[in-house]
Amino acid sequence: MMAFGAFTKFAAETGPTVHIKPQTLFDVNGWPITNSMIFAWICSVLIVVILIRVARRMTIRPKGGLTQFVEAGSEFISNLLEGALGGKEKALKYGPYFATMFFFIALSNLLGLMPGVGEALVYHDQPFLRAFTADLNATLAISVVSLSLVQYFAIRESGFIKHLRHYFAGKLWNPLTYFVGIYEVFGEFIRLFSLALRLFLNIAIGEIIITVFAYLGKNVAPLTDLPFLILELGVCLLQAYIFVMLSVTYLSLAIKHSDDSHEAKEDVKYDSLTEMAVSSSS
Amino acid sequence: MLYLSEITGSLDILGKGIMMGFGMIGPGIGVGLIGASFMNAVGRNPEAAKYLGQILVFVAVVELMALLVFASLFIIK
Numbered sequence: 001m002m003a004f005g006a007f008t009k010f011a012a013e014t015g016p017t018v019h020i021k022p023q024t025l026f027d028v029n030g031w032p033i034t035n036s037m038i039f040a041w042i043c044s045v046l047i048v049v050i051l052i053r054v055a056r057r058m059t060i061r062p063k064g065g066l067t068q069f070v071e072a073g074s075e076f077i078s079n080l081l082e083g084a085l086g087g088k089e090k091a092l093k094y095g096p097y098f099a100t101m102f103f104f105i106a107l108s109n110l111l112g113l114m115p116g117v118g119e120a121l122v123y124h125d126q127p128f129l130r131a132f133t134a135d136l137n138a139t140l141a142i143s144v145v146s147l148s149l150v151q152y153f154a155i156r157e158s159g160f161i162k163h164l165r166h167y168f169a170g171k172l173w174n175p176l177t178y179f180v181g182i183y184e185v186f187g188e189f190i191r192l193f194s195l196a197l198r199l200f201l202n203i204a205i206g207e208i209i210i211t212v213f214a215y216l217g218k219n220v221a222p223l224t225d226l227p228f229l230i231l232e233l234g235v236c237l238l239q240a241y242i243f244v245m246l247s248v249t250y251l252s253l254a255i256k257h258s259d260d261s262h263e264a265k266e267d268v269k270y271d272s273l274t275e276m277a278v279s280s281s282s
Numbered sequence: 283m284l285y286l287s288e289i290t291g292s293l294d295i296l297g298k299g300i301m302m303g304f305g306m307i308g309p310g311i312g313v314g315l316i317g318a319s320f321m322n323a324v325g326r327n328p329e330a331a332k333y334l335g336q337i338l339v340f341v342a343v344v345e346l347m348a349l350l351v352f353a354s355l356f357i358i359k
Binding site: 018020194197198201202204205208238239241242245246249 | 335336338339342343345346349350352353356357
């Protein structure tokens with residue numbers, strides 16, 4: 001612990017260094033390569049290697065080790081999809097994308113907590129690695145991909161006109177329909193930015209909090225940081241779950257409208273549910 | 283004799299403090315209300331405890347506002 005204290009003393013001289021933006025390390029043909037991009041490449045290679053290895057070793061009776069965690073994770077995602085979309089068939093259809101997203105976000109969040117990521121390794125006075133999800137460009141890209149795929153799936157499921165009528169619901173001669181429709185289309189963009197900002201802010205602010213408490217702790221920095229590191233471990237997995245959960249919810253909202261035109265059926269369902277609740281409570 | 287014009291110092295720190303204080307009120311109340319209604323629901327029907335995952339999603343939706351306030355600390359100069 002004393003060794004750690006000696007290292008943090010250097011940081012304590014200048015105050016905590018906090019970055020919100022990723023830093024450009026070098027240019028390739030005028031394209032800036034930032035530290036979060038390098039981290040993302042490492043992360044993608046790692047996840048491809050791990051998942052291919054695990055898929056090769058997949059047996060009916062799991063041998064334990066890493067396979068177990070991957071199996072538990074993908075089962076969790078498929079259960080989540082089954083609950084949200086209704087039916088195992090649809091869950092298996094849309095499962096691969098969301099499971100990939102979950103594992104990628106979880107891995108890049110968790111690797112961001114590793115020592116060496118952040119201010120430790122320096123390249124030309126810039127931190128060499130930065131957590132991929134602690135970069136607004138990255139999370140914006142992830143959510144753009146997610147929500148475009150949701151739109152694509154919805155159009156494939158119910159046709160373009162029907163999907164458009166999902167936003168412009170109601171009678172077409174009524175001008176209010178168009179106001180509500182434009183409002184709904186704006187809502188889609190609000191979803192996009194809120195998805196991106198939520199993931200980015202959670203991870204970036206987690207890093208800032210860890211930095212600030214390492215600075216405040218001075219010689220006992222490992223002790224003051226420990227609770228926040230444990231909190232961040234939870235937040236990392238939770239944010240991956242929340243991102244996938246919210247995109248699945250958006251997908252289910254976009255898909256489900258194709259068979260909700262009969263409201264009488266819904267009423268019957270509701271009545272039977274309330275009856276069940278009343279009878280179970282009494 | 284006290285003259286207000288003689289008070290110096292950086293107003294941005296004061297502004298950041300006020301922003302942090304007022305900005306955290308709303309999300310705090312929001313998360314509290316979500317937790318209270320979840321505990322109410324579990325108290326009435328213990329089987330509702332399985333919806334904890336969905337509650338965490340709503341907590342994250344509210345938490346975004348608090349995180350925006352926190353991030354503004356580093357953006358405001």
